[in-house]
Amino acid sequence: MINKKIALVITFIIFILSGVTTYSFFSAEKGLSFFSPIAYQAPTSENGSTEEAINAEPKTEECPLNGQMLSKTEKDIWEGQRPLGVMIENHKEARPQSGLSEADIVYEAVAEGGITRFLAIFYCQNASYVGPVRSARIYFLRFLEGYGQNPLYAHVGGANTPGPADALGYINKLGWSSYNDLNQFSVPFPYFWRDYERLKNVATEHTVYTSTKKLWQYAKDKRELTNVDEKGVRWDKGFSAWKFEDDAKISERGKVAKIDFGFWDNLASDFSVVWSYNNQTNSYKRTNGGSPHLDKNSGKQLEAKNIVVMFAKESPANDGYEGGHLLYKNVGTGDLLFFKNGEVIKGTWNKETDEDNIKFFDSSDKEISIVRGQVFIEMLPIGNKVTY
Numbered sequence: 368m369i370n371k372k373i374a375l376v377i378t379f380i381i382f383i384l385s386g387v388t389t390y391s392f393f394s395a396e397k398g399l400s401f402f403s404p405i406a407y408q409a410p411t412s413e414n415g416s417t418e419e420a421i422n423a424e425p426k427t428e429e430c431p432l433n434g435q436m437l438s439k440t441e442k443d444i445w446e447g448q449r450p451l452g453v454m455i456e457n458h459k460e461a462r463p464q465s466g467l468s469e470a471d472i473v474y475e476a477v478a479e480g481g482i483t484r485f486l487a488i489f490y491c492q493n494a495s496y497v498g499p500v501r502s503a504r505i506y507f508l509r510f511l512e513g514y515g516q517n518p519l520y521a522h523v524g525g526a527n528t529p530g531p532a533d534a535l536g537y538i539n540k541l542g543w544s545s546y547n548d549l550n551q552f553s554v555p556f557p558y559f560w561r562d563y564e565r566l567k568n569v570a571t572e573h574t575v576y577t578s579t580k581k582l583w584q585y586a587k588d589k590r591e592l593t594n595v596d597e598k599g600v601r602w603d604k605g606f607s608a609w610k611f612e613d614d615a616k617i618s619e620r621g622k623v624a625k626i627d628f629g630f631w632d633n634l635a636s637d638f639s640v641v642w643s644y645n646n647q648t649n650s651y652k653r654t655n656g657g658s659p660h661l662d663k664n665s666g667k668q669l670e671a672k673n674i675v676v677m678f679a680k681e682s683p684a685n686d687g688y689e690g691g692h693l694l695y696k697n698v699g700t701g702d703l704l705f706f707k708n709g710e711v712i713k714g715t716w717n718k719e720t721d722e723d724n725i726k727f728f729d730s731s732d733k734e735i736s737i738v739r740g741q742v743f744i745e746m747l748p749i750g751n752k753v754t755y
Contacts, residue, residue, distance in 0.1 A: 430491035431603070432471040432514075433673075434611025434739040437491055445491045447593050448583045449547075449602035451519040452511040455485040456501040459637060459656070460569040465576065466497035468662040468669055468741075474510050475640075476746040477681075478502075479690045481631035483638050486510055489579045496664050498576035499566065500551065500559065502526065503534040506695040506746075508541075513724035515606035517547035517596060519586055523559075523575050524552055530686030531694055546590055549582055551575060558585045565663070607724045612736040614649045614672075614708070621710030626651070626674055627754040630747060640745065642674050644709050650740070651706065672740030674706040675727060677716045681748035695746060703727060704753055707738045711755055 424438035432450065455464050457475070467473060470487035478484035478501070486507040487497070503525025511518050520543065525534040538548050551559040558581045561574045591597040626642040641654040653660040653669040660669045678701050684692035698718050705712040705727055714729040725744075727735040747753070 429611065429739075430471060431608055432488065432490050433742050434609070434737055435471070435491065435741070436739060441491060444493070448490070449516075449518060449586075449592060449594055450488055450490045450511075450514040451521065451579055451582055452507070452514070453487045453489065453497050453577065453579075453582075454501050454503060454507065454522040455487050455497065456499050456573065457483045457485060457638070457655070458573060460566065461499045461501075461573045462655070463661040463663040464498065465565075465663045466494035466579070468665060468667065469494035469579075470741065472742045472744065473671075474507065474744045474746065476504075476506060476695060477630050477693060478504055479693060481638060483630055488514065494579045494664070496576060497521075497579060498562075499573045500575045500577055501572070503538065503550075504693075505532050505534045505537050506693075506697050508534060508537055509697055509718075509721050510725065510744075512541075512721045513606075513718065515602040516600055516604050517543065517592065517602065519547050519549055519582060519592070521549040521559075521577055521582055522551065523572075524550065526688070526692050528684075528686040528688045528692060530684055530692075532684035532686055532688070532692035547586070547592060549585065551577075554582075554585060558582060605722070607726070609724075609726070609742075610734055610736040611739055614738060617646065617649075620646055620649060620708050623706065623709055623711050623755050625755065626676070626706055628676065628745070628747065628751060630751070642671075642706070642743075644706075646709060649708060649738070651743075653743070669743075670741070671743040672707065672738045673742040675716075675742065675744045676704040676706070676753055677725075677744060677746050678702045678749045678751065679746050695748075697725075697746060701749070704755070705729075705735050706755070 421438055421440050424440055426436040426438060428437050428439055428442035430437055455467060467485060467487055469492045471490050472488040474486040475483050484501060500521060500523050503522040511520055526532050527535040538544055545553060559575055559577045562576050563574055566573050586592040595601050624644050629639045637656045639656060642651040644651050650670045650672050651674050662669060680696040682694045684694050686692055698721055700715055700717045703714055703716045705714060712729050712735055714727060714735060716725055716727055718725040729735055
């Protein structure tokens with residue numbers, strides 16, 4: 368009996384070592400290690416061009432989502448894919464996040480307990496490292512529905528308590544499950560992974576990362592979703608783009624130097640936001656919780672061309688969830704403050720149906736044009752104070 372037990376133990380050890388060796392061998396070509404996190408890699412194009420080479424190309428092509436002028440190489444890439452929304456958290460332990468600066472559009476709203484979360488929309492640019500990725504919320508889904516036919520949605524689980532905030536139930540209702548929905552619970556490694564070194568000494572839920580390129584590849588290989596679906600329907604069928612404009616001339620730029628607000632008063636110090644305007648670059652740099660908001664990929668402060676502060680009715684879902692699921696009425700219309708070119712425009716936002724893209728209008732009901740570049744949309748509860 369003893370010899371049999373020893374033999375079984377030896378066999379088990381050999382099996383484990385064999386598995387580790389095999390994993391390490393096949394992972395080596397991808398820069399992966401069984402014992403260490405995936406290393407950040409600079410984005411490359413399909414033909415192997417480096418990020419530096421791509422950046423050196425003439426910027427002649429307009430991104431359909433935010434009007435940013437990018438290179439022909441980048442256009443060749445984005446034309447073969449569809450918009451991708453990724454849930455990125457803003458818990459104090461999740462900072463600094465990775466990939467927000469590469470997003471075309473970012474939405475921010477409270478997820479629960481006054482802690483905000485981001486829906487980062489990627490289409491025209493690639494981010495090799497994105498996260499930490501967290502769970503789905505129903506109002507972020509409604510923003511994402513405005514990006515055409517079956518936009519990709521990357522998240523780790525989601526609100527699933529029966530009731531009006533049931534995000535996973537809503538995904539099923541939309542017919543997205545196991546199709547354009549990329550829930551980490553059903554999408555395997557290496558498309559999502561945990562990086563315990565990137566955020567040391569934090570809870571496990573703050574360690575999930577992904578890559579836009581990997582997710583677009585997964586959607587293509589496993590779900591038959593590129594710029595067209597399995598039936599050949601383009602993603603942008605029915606998509607309504609924003610209007611775009613160039614930067615205002617320096618002499619015509621305004622003097623609104625700072626945008627200052629919080630989401631919930633009791634957590635103002637941790638989740639307060641300040642956007643500071645730079646007249647020379649015609650852009651706004653973000654401070655998050657009293658500190659410059661950095662992207663860990665580049666070490667640079669987040670910077671956007673357009674800051675949209677939209678006000679929406681906030682209410683509790685009352686679904687029995689201990690953390691307190693929320694609801695925001697982000698379908699319909701409401702007030703907004705639109706900051707661009709150093710000026711502020713008072714107006715309204717409008718999203719007629721779940722499937723419509725949100726649009727912005729001034730006090731004369733004229734659609735507000737987007738300055739070419741990143742758009743950061745801040746959804747605040749009605750009545751919140753914004754200082755500028």
